[in-house]
Amino acid sequence: MDSVPSPHVAHLIRDGFLRGIGWAFGVTLGFVAVSTTLVILLKSAGGLPLIGSWIADIVETTQAQLSKRNPYLR
Known part of the structure; x- marks a missing residue:
């Protein structure tokens, strides 16, 4: 039985690095898409103001809770 030569460490590191860069690039492009x-779908449906008011409510509630816990933030 012939043994398969093991790849060099530098080759493994380079391949892993390049695969990591490729994966990160793909994930970034996928996230952007x-x-x-x-x-675009939310803008066409007119849903962005709804999300904006929801986030504003969360921020307002968080600030109210913080001011109750720490009187120096008022």
Whole structure:
């Protein structure tokens, strides 16, 4: 039985690094495509003001709770 030569460590590191860069690039492009599509759909449906008011309510509630816990933030 012939043994398969093991790859050099430098080759493994280089391949892993390049695969990591490729994966990160793909994830970034995928995120941009999905988020752009979602924003376009929400804009066309008129849903962005709804999300904005929901986030504003969360911020307002958080600030109210923080001012109750720490009187120096008032």
